[in-house]
Amino acid sequence: MQAKKRFFILLFVGACILLLLLIGGGPAHRSRMHRSGRHLGRSWQRFSDPLQPFASPEQPETDNHGMRRRRDADPGMYKGKECRMESCFDFSRCESNGFKVYVYPRQKADKISESYQNILAAIEGSRFYTPDPMKACLFVLALDTLDRDQLSPQYVPSLKAKVQSQPFWDDGRNHLIFNLYSGTWPDYTEDLGFDVGQAMVAKASISTESFRTNFDVSIPLFSKEHPRSGGERGFLKYNSIPPFRKYTLVFKGKRYLTGIGSDARNALHHVHNAEDIVLLTTCRHGRDWQRHEDGRCARDNAEYDRFDYREMLHNSTFCLVPRGRRLGSFRFLEALQAACIPVVLSNGWELPFSEVIDWSSAAIIGDERLLLQIPSIVRSVHRDKILSLRQQTQFLWEAYFSSVEKIVLTTLEIIQDRLLRHAARRTVMWNRLPGGLFALPEYSTYLGDFPFYYAQLGASQGSHLGDSGAGSPSPRQHQLWASSLWIRPQRKFTAIIHAVSPLLSQSQPILKLMAAVSRSLYCAQIIVLWNCEKPLPPAFRWPSVSVPVVVIEADAKVMSSRFQHSDAITTDAVLSLDEDTVLSTTEVDFAFTVWQSFPERIVGYPARSHYWDAAKQRWAYTSKWTNDYSMVLTGAAIYHKYYHYLYTYYLPPSLRSMVDQLANCEDILMNFLVSSVTRLPPIKVTQKKQYKETMMSQASRASHWADPDHFAQRQTCMNKFASWFGTMPLLRSQMRLDPLLFKDQVSILRKKYRDIERP
Incomplete structure (x- = not known):
């Protein structure tokens, strides 16, 4: 009997221990399962019908049919694997000077690749850079950690000791490490070869298992030929309706015979039909591929040679992006630029800038295990959705991925947002549009304060703009949305008159x-804006008008002061005027009403243009009257005051210093800036009298406009600005807006449509 009791007691204790083990292990197991499918499930939750998830996010990423899951990162890779901003970042370093980034000085003995040089140059040319480590919030190594x-x-060998010897390393705290390639043949793990400690990692091909949410940054894999700045625009020139192309789905790339690689690539021949689905692989890569070739290599290689990759890329609706040796692929950026909708097959890949970019609006995130379902999935996408996806690929490419500089700046802006x-x-x-790089949060987090979101606000009626999280609108803003009072630019403007001549008489043009x-x-x-070397006139010398007049004294040697951000500007719209501009009240009213329809652009009267001088191999500036234009001079123009903020805080000091030294080109620089933001040309309106840059007065003859070197300086400015922007942002336009019943000075007898102005 006693033995029986002992048996039941032991049985009960054993059952309790087993139950405790199950309870303790269950949540952890479920948590791991959730993380393994987190990205896949998140992407598909926001994707609209008719597409459905390839697989449940709760399914494991391994199976029994040969599909291999990416191995976990080396346990020694991240000493601070559980790091988050709150636990591994010292916010106190950023309190005094804001978000400033310090780059360690380069050592002559250190070998640095061209790609890493471009990354460091992008940081040093940004508004975040500081040469003083004591003012730095974030540190970036001069040691090349990319490959x-x-x-x-x-x-780069012996990197572990070199990293540890950095003077401010402090176990990686407040450091950012860039990496494109990690691990080596045959496994290609995510080990960097040294302990990153508490440093943040901006890494390509990073897995969701290794990715430390809201701490690391996933960046795209880019080649060494990727442009340092600027970059080409997307290849989508116009939207064809219906938006279908010659091919439905294409891919052309390597097939891996040894070592870890994409098993999906080895199975592509099952889906390839050589008609609308063209999926090509080759065994010809590596030194000894022939030693490992299988029975399908000869046929695959022959089919591979039949098709031109660029022709396929530019003529396909969807582009397959399967992983290769690593999770990321060059095909991802190539597809984005070509407006070929990426179909990503790379289970466990944390997509680039996933913290801020909604990839469901630009790509299809698939499952490697369900390759055979891909053709039916892409064929079921509605043409309206195809058009939307394709347009978003172009925006994302141009906003964040077209150059190394944009990739780096996006990385830094994401980290700054975490601090804010x-x-x-x-x-x-x-x-x-235009994206996070131009919507600076230091200015505002309310969409209505930015000129390029007016249309977005009006279209959405605020339904999805009040998302939870940072920068959520206040109840007062919701009230404004509901009443639709906010769906327009402000109804007033502030006129800023740039005065460079002394006030000598009451008949001067500025008073008129x-x-x-x-x-x-x-x-x-x-x-x-008193930008004159003479003393400021007394208040009684200024005319008495029906609106408040504010006189601000500025440094006469600082031309950029006319675009200085100032709290004195109380309206959204700024009417920028030179002191000798001749405009009537009706012309001012007309320009402002036009601007209200185009609040993101410069709207004004004097227009100029640019062109490429093939003989001198440089950009040229012209004031000749032609059928098109690309600039509207700010001597008589209206634009949003936010561009003052960008001019002051976004542009580098070197460009503003150039403007100040030349006492010229500030209007060209403002046009470059606005066109770069909007990717649109300015808008010209027409006045009754021709705008004249100079008045035949003694004061004007002494002004900078009368300098004989003025035109040559503007040619130089064009090329300096284009070099910094990395491209020519100016766009030509032939649109001119005239007032209703406008009559020009040409005789009716000389007009083609003579009856249009007759009573």
Whole structure:
């Protein structure tokens, strides 16, 4: 009997221990399962019908049919594997000077690849850079950490000791490490060959298992030929309706015979039909591929040679992006640029900038195990959805991926948003034109304060813009949305008159201009920017007008002061005027009403253009009257005040210093900036009298406009600006807006349509 009791007691204790083990292990197991399918499930949850998930996010990423899951990162790779901003980042370093980035000085003995040089140059040319480590919030190594494949010629040996010896290393705290390639043949693990400690990692091909959410940054894999700045625009020139192309789905790339590689690539021949589905692989890569070739290699190689990759890329609706040796692939960026919708087959890959980019609006995230379902899935996508996806690929490519500089800046802006916390950019700012790089959160987090979101606000009626998280709108903003009072630019403008001549008489053009502008119903105030070397005139010398007049004294040697960000500007719209501009009140009113329809652009009267001088191999500036234009001079133009903020804080000091030294080109620089943001040309409006840059007065003859070197300087400026932007952002336009019943000075007898102005 006693033995029986002991048996039941032991049985009960054993059952309790087993139950405790199950309870303790269950949540951890479920958590691991959730993380393994996190990205796949998140991407598909936001994807609209008719597409359905390839597989449940709760399914494991391994199976019994030969599909291999990417191995976990080496346990020694991240000493701070559980790092988050709150636990492994010292916020106190950023309190005094804001988000500033310090790059360690380069040592002559250190070998640095061209790609890493471009990364460091992008940081040093950004608004975040500081040469003073004591002012730095974030540190970036001058040691090249991009390629950590031991078989690569770019591999830097003995990096572990060099990293540990950095003077501010502190176990990696407040450091950012860039990496494109990790691990080596045959396994290609994510080990960097040294312990990153508490440093953040900006890494290509990073897995969701290794990715430390809201700490690391997933960046795209880019080639050494990727442009340093600027970059080509997307290849989508126009939207064809219906939006289908010659091919439905294409791929052309390597097939791996040894070592870890994409098993999906080895199975592509099952889906390839050589008609609308063209999926090509080759065995010809590596030194000894012939030793490992299988019975299908000869046929695959022959089919591979039949098709031109670029022709396929530019003429396909969808582009397959399967993983290769690593999770990422060059095909991803190539597809984005070509407006070929990426179909990503790389289980466990944390997509680039996934923290801020909604990839469901630009790509299809598939499952490697369900390759055979891909053709039916892509064929079921509605043409409206195809058009939307394709347009988003172009926006994302141009906003974040077209150059090394944009990739680096996006990385830094994401980290800055983490520091700002409740004042960070909202999701819509990252995923709508012009993107997060131009919607600076230091200015505002409310969409209505930016000129390029007016249309977005009006179209959405605020339904999806009040997302939870940083920068959420206040109840007052919701009230404004509901009443639709916010769905328009402000109804007033601030006139800023740039004064460079002394005030000698009451008949000077500036006083007449102030009188004409003040009579406008839309004028809220006039700001006179006194940029003259003579002393400021007493208050009684200025005319008495119906609107407030504010006189601000500026440094006469600083031409950029006319675009200085100032709290004195109380309206969204700024009417920028030279002191000798001749405009009537009706012309001012007309320009402002036009601007209200195009609040993101420069709207004005004097137009100029640029062209490529093939003989001199440089950009040229012209003031000749032609059928098109690409600039509207700010001597008589209206634009949004946010561009003052960008001019002051986004552009590098070197460009503003150039403008100040030349006392010239500030209007060209502003046109470059606005066109770069909007990717649109300015808008010209027509006045009754021709705009004249100079008045035949003694003061004007002494101005900078009368300098004989003025035109040559503007030619130089064009090329300097284009070099910094990395491209020519100016776009030509032939659109001119005239007032209703406008009559020009040409005789009716000389006009083709003579009856149009007859009573």
